[in-house]
Structures are given as C-alpha cells and as structure tokens.
Amino acid sequence: ILHQQTSSCCLIDSESHRKLQLGSVAMHIMQTAIWLLVLGLRTQGARLGERSSEVQKNLNAVEELHRYRAFNETGIRLLLQGEDLPLLEPFSLSEVPGKGKKDQDVQLPVKWRSKLQITKWLGAGTFGKVFKCKVLCETHRDLYVSVKYIEEKSKLVRTEIGVLDAMKGYSDFCISAIGSPSHIEDPHGFWIMMPYMNHGDLHDFLKQCHTHRACLNAGSREGRRDFTKVDPAFTDAYILVLFHDIVVGTEALHTKTGRIHTDLKPANVMVNCQQDHGGTKCFAAVIDLGLACTMKVNGCHVGGTPVYMPPEVWNQDVRALYLASRDVWALGVILYQLVYNKNPPFFSNPQFMVHRYDPSTDPTIRGTKKVDTLIMQMLAHDYRKRPSMASIRKELERLVAETAAPNGGGKEKLKFQMGDAVEYFSPSxxxxxxxxxxxxxxxxxxxxxxxxxxxxxxxxxxxxxxxxxxxxxxxxxxxxxxYTQKYERGDLVQWWSTRYKMWMDAKVMVARSDGTYMLDVTRVATEDVMRKPQEGDRYTPPGPPLAQEQDLAPAPPAQHKFAVGDDVEVKTMHNGWIPDMVMKLNPDGTYDLITQRGVPLERLRPLSKPVQLDEPVAEPEAEPIVDHKFKVGDKVQYMSITKREWLPAIVLKLKGFHQYDLDIKVDAEEYKMRYPPHDNHEHAQEDAVQAEEKEEHAQEDAVQAQERELDVPVEVQMLRSNAVQRGAALKLPSCL
Structure with a gap:
C-alpha cells in the first residue's frame, strides 16, 4: 500500500511538473510575439518618420530660401547617375567680420599695396575668397573696391578672367574687371580687382523679406512679396527695375562676348545702393562669369546650379545647350522668387520634377497680373517658345511704366470698348x-x-x-x-550624306514630333533623305525619277544652294563666321538654322575644312573691292579675341566686304581694326563720333532733368539711366 501511494504521489508530481513546463513555454512564446509586434511598430514608425522628414525637407525647399551650389559638367553627370551630392552652399558675400588670424594676415600683391588696403572679409567659396578694400590713393572720399583671390589656375579661372577683361567698361549691369592691372597672378592663383557692391547679393536682398514677415504676405490670397515693408522705396516697379538691370547685364554679356552665363541665380547678382535726397537708389549687376560658355555648336557644357537649370540641360540636348533661352529660364526662376513668397515647386527635386513642370498649372502663379504672364513665358518647357532677351527687356520697360504710373501704381484696370483690337494671354x-x-x-x-x-x-x-x-x-x-512617322526608334535605315555623296547605314536614335530624326551619324535628318536598307546603288541621290522617265521639259533652277542637314557657317555681327546646320528650306529662298531663322544665302557659306599641307592651295579669285578705310601697307592695330587686346599689324591685301589680309590674320574684319592711337590725324573721324556721343549724352541728361521737373515716377527715371546717373555708383579714380 505504501509503495502504491508513493508511486501515485510521484505520478502526480510528474504530471504537475509537465504542465508547469508547458505553461512556461506558452508564456515565452507569447512574450516573443508581443516583443516582435512592438519591434514592428517601432520600425514602421521609424519609416513613417523618415517619410515625414523627407516630405518636410521637400516642403522646406519650396518654402524657405537657401543658397545653392553650382556644379561643373562632372558634378552634374554624377547627379544624373544618382550620386547624393550636397546641393546647399553655406557661404554668403554679405559683410561679416574677418574669421581667424589667417584671414586677417592676408597680404595683397605688392603692386596693389600702395593703392589698396583690406578692411573686411566679405565671403568665401569653393576656390577662393573675396575682400573689401579701401582705395588709399583717393583722399577726397571713401571709396572701396572688391578683390577676389582664386586659389586655382585652371582653364575655367582663366576663362573667367578673360571674360571680366572683355566686359571692362561695357555695361554697369554686368560685373567686369577694373584697374590697371586688373588682375595679378601669384604662385597659387589669381587676384582680381572688381567694383564693390555695398548691398550684398540678391539672395541677401530676398532674405530681408524673410526677416520682415509682413513682406511675405503669408496670409494674402495670392502670396506676393511686398518689399515696401522692408523699405518704402522698394515698390513693385522698383523691383522690376532691378530685374531689368539683371536682364540688361545678361544681354550685354551675350552681345559683347558671345557667351551665355549658364549659372544665373540670386547669389550671382550683386546689389549696390546709395541714399540721397531722392531716396534709396539701387542697381543690380550680374557676377561670377566662370561658367560662361560660347554660343556656338558644342561650345557649352551641362554645368550650373541644379534648381536653376532648364529641362534641356537635364536632358543634355546639344541643340539647346548654347542658346540664350538657357539663361532666359534661369532669369524666369529669379523673377519668380522676386514676385512670389515661394520657390517654384521643382525646387524639392529638380532632376525629376522640372520635366513635368507646367507654369500654366502652377497654383502660385495666379495670372491676375501681367508679370505673371511674363514668368509663364520665360518658364516655358519648350526652349523654342521662350521669349528673347530683347523682348523681355521691352516688356519689363512697359510693365515698369504701367506699374509706376501716378494713378495708383498701375493698379487701375485697362478700359476697352466694343470693337477694340486686343491681345489675350492664353494659359493653354x-x-x-x-x-x-x-x-x-x-x-x-x-x-x-x-x-x-x-x-x-x-x-x-x-x-x-x-x-x-x-x-x-x-x-x-x-x-x-x-502626321504619322515613317520610322521609329531603333530602326535601321540609310541616310544620304551630302558631304560624301552616298547612302550611309544608320540607326534611328530619336524620332521627334516635328517629323525629324536623330540618327547615330547625324543630329537632324528628314524623311526625304532617308530610306530603308536595300540593295542597290549607294551613289544615286534621293529625289524624283531619272530624266528619261519624266517629261523632257527643262527642270526649273534650284532655289537653294544648301540642303537640310548640311553643315554651314553663318556670318554674325559680333563673332564672325560660326558653324551651324540647316534645319529647314523656306519658300522665299532663306534658311532656318539651329540658332536662327530666315537666314539669307548671302550670310551662309559651306563649313570650311582644314587645309592639307601636301595639297596645293589654289589662289582665290579676286573679289570686288569696296570702299576701304585702310590701305595696303598701313600700320594698324587688330583686336584679338583670343588675347583680348590690340595687336600691331600691317595690311597686306584688300578684300571684299570690308575684309583685309594682315600679316597676323587672314580675312580680318574692318570693325576689329584701327590706326594706332598716336596717329592723331587718322582719328579725326573717331573724335567726331565721340563728340556726337557726348552731345547725345548731354541731351539725355537734359531730358532726364526735365522729366524730374515734370514729376516722372522715380522708377521710370531709373529705367532710363545707368548706375552712375542713379547716384548708386561712383566713378573709378584715375589712380587705379
């Protein structure tokens, strides 16, 4: 009995122990499940937090004002490949105290130490620093200049120096080098002397609006900036005048140097202001010309500041990289930031959103004022639909005159009557x-x-x-x-080459909506010079059937010397002969090129080929002689675009169209030549022209004085004057 009882107790204890073990395992499983659930919620919360942070970052890019970096071609290509590069630039050119003993101990070049003295450290960039320097040789007034030190000797820096020298004395609204010498080279880099702008850059100007919250008009329905909350003088018309300065400066760069800026943004526009009895007088000037590139085929890169780059740059469209419409887009973004209290929506992700941006659907652009229309035109996705620099300038002049009108600042609505011919701006x-x-x-x-x-x-x-x-x-x-296209992307075709006079095998790379194609052997091809691959004669040109298959009537004379796709050279006013390509043949005998339309035959010639040394060169036929300013044997000076200076030369031959063969240049243009300055008797005509120009300036000053007496709005007066006449800039002393 005792044995049975003992066994029964042991059995009970064993079953109880098993139940306890099972309960412990179940509890452990439940705790593990709860822990995994909590961990999953935490992970999901972290992901949601990351998404919220990304959304907030994109929102800040549109709402806040940041300073963005510029990238060269290599940097842009890295961005296109998905590299995560920082887009923000922390530096500013507004006045700040010198930072550290190293900056305070900076010594100017020996040639400038007797003329200049560093007083302030203005800012720093990737390659150098900018200093404010007092002019010591000017004793009657306090005058300052800016000195930029670039610690690099790359081709980009030398290009910037050459452009700055070329712009010297040409326009108040595009920065240039000043002084003599205007730049000095040392073992590590270059020192460049430039005008001092006392109001910082346009980014700092916009920042003032963010400091005065009333300037942002955050609660208004349209969300337009009101700079009068910063300074009562900064009316809407006044802001348009400053933007007009930027447009004029950019246009001057295009005209004088044949280059586009490619990096226009608020940080690359400086503002100078002066207080006088008439209030605050300011002007703006375009700066930082280091990325400027030539306006010719293959003359430009894909560099720039990402948020200010147009769609064609992101697409790497070689047909548009060198066109002025590239600067027009950036100017449109700047005007957008001056007018509205937000940045364009593509600032949050320019690489992907700029392709889908449509200004007509942008909720910020209300379209209730004429400046909205101008912004929409400048931000057109198709670069061919953007206005020219000249038309933008003229439209701004009209907007300033209307906005600055005495009757309420141009707010009174236009009145039209039945039957009036008008123009309506269509957002569609x-x-x-x-x-x-x-x-x-x-x-x-x-x-x-x-x-x-x-x-x-x-x-x-x-x-x-x-x-x-x-x-x-x-x-x-x-x-x-x-219209239905005959070929599609990837098709194998044959293309007729006018240069080699044969059909060449090719592949369609892009089929455009206008009926043209990009092939792997040419940028532009039309269907009339394309065919499907076929056996047969490769040397029979495209066109109508042979003569024996047609009527025996003589064929009419050809209207065009060149065909679509031909490489040609077009004669320009400022850059001589530049390469281009024929895009279209017009019925009136003119040609549409990549860069311009309606070009007559007189301004075109075949693309010149390099002369082979082993081939005899035929002597060109004598050209008709026109009235020439210079004679054979005259000692003259020729302006070298490469060296940016006047070079001594001798006239060897007179040619047609006011061209000469010099001992240093063939086919020299007459407008690039002059007699040496010491030949005073040869400069009588030039002196007469200068006297006429002085008289015209005097008449302009008299008209401006009369306008002030007639109470013409100050913004209109500023629009018709240069920086010196506004009192916002001082003439450089002769000691520099």
Whole structure:
C-alpha cells in the first residue's frame, strides 16, 4: 500500500511538473510575439518618420530660401547617375567680420599695396575668397573696391578672367574687371580687382523679406512679396527695375562676348545702393562669369546650379545647350522668387520634377497680373517658345511704366470698348493671342475667342502680332495629330550624306514630333533623305525619277544652294563666321538654322575644312573691292579675341566686304581694326563720333532733368539711366 501511494504521489508530481513546463513555454512564446509586434511598430514608425522628414525637407525647399551650389559638367553627370551630392552652399558675400588670424594676415600683391588696403572679409567659396578694400590713393572720399583671390589656375579661372577683361567698361549691369592691372597672378592663383557692391547679393536682398514677415504676405490670397515693408522705396516697379538691370547685364554679356552665363541665380547678382535726397537708389549687376560658355555648336557644357537649370540641360540636348533661352529660364526662376513668397515647386527635386513642370498649372502663379504672364513665358518647357532677351527687356520697360504710373501704381484696370483690337494671354497656349472685344460687362469683357475675360488678362493690340491665332494653332495641332512617322526608334535605315555623296547605314536614335530624326551619324535628318536598307546603288541621290522617265521639259533652277542637314557657317555681327546646320528650306529662298531663322544665302557659306599641307592651295579669285578705310601697307592695330587686346599689324591685301589680309590674320574684319592711337590725324573721324556721343549724352541728361521737373515716377527715371546717373555708383579714380 505504501509503495502504491508513493508511486501515485510521484505520478502526480510528474504530471504537475509537465504542465508547469508547458505553461512556461506558452508564456515565452507569447512574450516573443508581443516583443516582435512592438519591434514592428517601432520600425514602421521609424519609416513613417523618415517619410515625414523627407516630405518636410521637400516642403522646406519650396518654402524657405537657401543658397545653392553650382556644379561643373562632372558634378552634374554624377547627379544624373544618382550620386547624393550636397546641393546647399553655406557661404554668403554679405559683410561679416574677418574669421581667424589667417584671414586677417592676408597680404595683397605688392603692386596693389600702395593703392589698396583690406578692411573686411566679405565671403568665401569653393576656390577662393573675396575682400573689401579701401582705395588709399583717393583722399577726397571713401571709396572701396572688391578683390577676389582664386586659389586655382585652371582653364575655367582663366576663362573667367578673360571674360571680366572683355566686359571692362561695357555695361554697369554686368560685373567686369577694373584697374590697371586688373588682375595679378601669384604662385597659387589669381587676384582680381572688381567694383564693390555695398548691398550684398540678391539672395541677401530676398532674405530681408524673410526677416520682415509682413513682406511675405503669408496670409494674402495670392502670396506676393511686398518689399515696401522692408523699405518704402522698394515698390513693385522698383523691383522690376532691378530685374531689368539683371536682364540688361545678361544681354550685354551675350552681345559683347558671345557667351551665355549658364549659372544665373540670386547669389550671382550683386546689389549696390546709395541714399540721397531722392531716396534709396539701387542697381543690380550680374557676377561670377566662370561658367560662361560660347554660343556656338558644342561650345557649352551641362554645368550650373541644379534648381536653376532648364529641362534641356537635364536632358543634355546639344541643340539647346548654347542658346540664350538657357539663361532666359534661369532669369524666369529669379523673377519668380522676386514676385512670389515661394520657390517654384521643382525646387524639392529638380532632376525629376522640372520635366513635368507646367507654369500654366502652377497654383502660385495666379495670372491676375501681367508679370505673371511674363514668368509663364520665360518658364516655358519648350526652349523654342521662350521669349528673347530683347523682348523681355521691352516688356519689363512697359510693365515698369504701367506699374509706376501716378494713378495708383498701375493698379487701375485697362478700359476697352466694343470693337477694340486686343491681345489675350492664353494659359493653354502660353502666349498672347489676337482677339476682339464684342461685349463689355463692367470689369469683364466678352471676346470673339473667349467670354468673361478680366481686364488684367488683356492688353492693347500691338502692330506686330505676338502669337498665332487660335485657328492657326488649332490647324498646327491637327497636322501634328494627323502626321504619322515613317520610322521609329531603333530602326535601321540609310541616310544620304551630302558631304560624301552616298547612302550611309544608320540607326534611328530619336524620332521627334516635328517629323525629324536623330540618327547615330547625324543630329537632324528628314524623311526625304532617308530610306530603308536595300540593295542597290549607294551613289544615286534621293529625289524624283531619272530624266528619261519624266517629261523632257527643262527642270526649273534650284532655289537653294544648301540642303537640310548640311553643315554651314553663318556670318554674325559680333563673332564672325560660326558653324551651324540647316534645319529647314523656306519658300522665299532663306534658311532656318539651329540658332536662327530666315537666314539669307548671302550670310551662309559651306563649313570650311582644314587645309592639307601636301595639297596645293589654289589662289582665290579676286573679289570686288569696296570702299576701304585702310590701305595696303598701313600700320594698324587688330583686336584679338583670343588675347583680348590690340595687336600691331600691317595690311597686306584688300578684300571684299570690308575684309583685309594682315600679316597676323587672314580675312580680318574692318570693325576689329584701327590706326594706332598716336596717329592723331587718322582719328579725326573717331573724335567726331565721340563728340556726337557726348552731345547725345548731354541731351539725355537734359531730358532726364526735365522729366524730374515734370514729376516722372522715380522708377521710370531709373529705367532710363545707368548706375552712375542713379547716384548708386561712383566713378573709378584715375589712380587705379
């Protein structure tokens, strides 16, 4: 019995122990599940936090004002490959105290130490520093200049120095080198002397609006900046005048040097202001010309500041990289930032969002003022639809005159009557369309193309139409819809080469909507010089059937010397002969090129080929002689674009079209030549021209004085004057 009881107790204890073990295992499993659940919630919360942080970062890029870095071609290509490179630039050119003993001990070059003295450290960049220097040789007034030290000797730096020297004395609104010498080279880099701008850069100017929160108009319906909260003088018209300065400076760079800036942004625009009895007088000037590149085929790169780069640069479209429309886009972004209290939406991710950006659907651009229309035109996705620099300048002059009008700052709406010819800006077509007023409804108008149009969307019709009619636009769209391309991307074709006079095997790389193609052997090809691969004669040119298969009537004379796709050279006013390509043959005998349209045959010639040394060179035929300023044997000076200086030369031969053969240059243009300055008797005509120019300036000053007496708005006066006349800049002393 005792044995049975003992066994029974042991059995009970064993079962209890097993149950306890099972319960412990279940508890452990439950704790593990709860721990995994908590860990998953934490991970999901962290991911949500990362997404929230990314969203907040994108929102800050649009709402806040940052200083962005510029990248050369290598940097942009790394961004395109997905490299995570920092886009923000921490440095500023506003005045700050010198930082550290190293900056305070900086010594100017020996040639400048008797003329200049460093007083402030203005800022620093990737390659160098900028200092504010007092002019010691000027004793009657306090005068300052900026000295930039670049610790590098690359080709990019030498290009910037050459452009700065070329712009010397050409425009107040584009920075240039000053002084003699204007730059000095040392073992580590270059010292460059430039004008001092006392109001910092345009980025700092915009920053003042963020400091005065009332300037942002955050609670307003349209969200436009009001710079009068910073300074009562900074009216809307005043801001447009400063932007007009930027446009004029950029246009001067294009005209004088044949280069585009490629890196326009607020940080590369300096502002100088002066207080006088008439209030605050300011002007703006474009700076940092290091990335400027030539306006010719293959003359430009894909560098720049990412958030200010147009779509064609991100696409690496070689047809548009060297065009002025590239600067027009960047100027449109700057105007956007000056007018609205937000950045364009593509600032959050420019590489991907700039391709989808449409200014007509941008909620920030309300379209209630004419400046909105100008911004939409400048930010057109298609670079061919953006306005030219000259048209932007003229439109700004009209906007300033209207906005600065005495009757309420241009806020009074235009009044039109029935039957008036007007122009209506269509957000759909992104251009001005001709129209006619058919009914007046108070402040609204019914047009023959659209009802209930506000007066702010209308303007008086100009003599030259600014856009196509709705019928013409609709016809063009229908033609594009009805057109079906013969070849597709990847097709193997044959292309007729006018240079080699044969059919060449090729592959379609891009099929464009305008009916042209990009092949692996040429940039532009049309269907009339393409065919599918086939056996047969490679040397029979494309065209109509042979003569025996046609009527025996003589063929009409050819209207064009060149064909579509031919490489040619076009004669320009400032850059001589530059390479280009024929895009279209016009019925009137002119040609459309990549860079311009309607070019007559007289301004074209075949693309010149290098002369082979082992081939005899035929003596060119004598050209008709026209009136020449210089004679054979005259000692002259020739302006070298490469060296940026006047070089001594001797006239060897007179040629047609005011050209000469010199001992240092063949086909020298007459406008690039002059007699040496010591030949005073040869400069009588030049002195007369200078006297006429002085008289014209005196007349302009008299007109401006009369305008001040007639109470012309100060913004209009500023628009018609240079920086010195505004009192915002001082002339450089002769001691420099």
């Amino acid at each position: 077509y992104n251009q001005w369309l001709p129209a006619k007023v058919i009914a007046v409804k108070g402040d609204l108008y019914d047009l023959n193309i659209r009802p209930d149009v506000a007066a702010d969307a209308l303007r008086a019709a100009l003599p030259q139409p600014h856009g196509l009619s709705l019928v013409e636009v609709s016809e063009q769209r229908e033609e594009r819809r009805a």
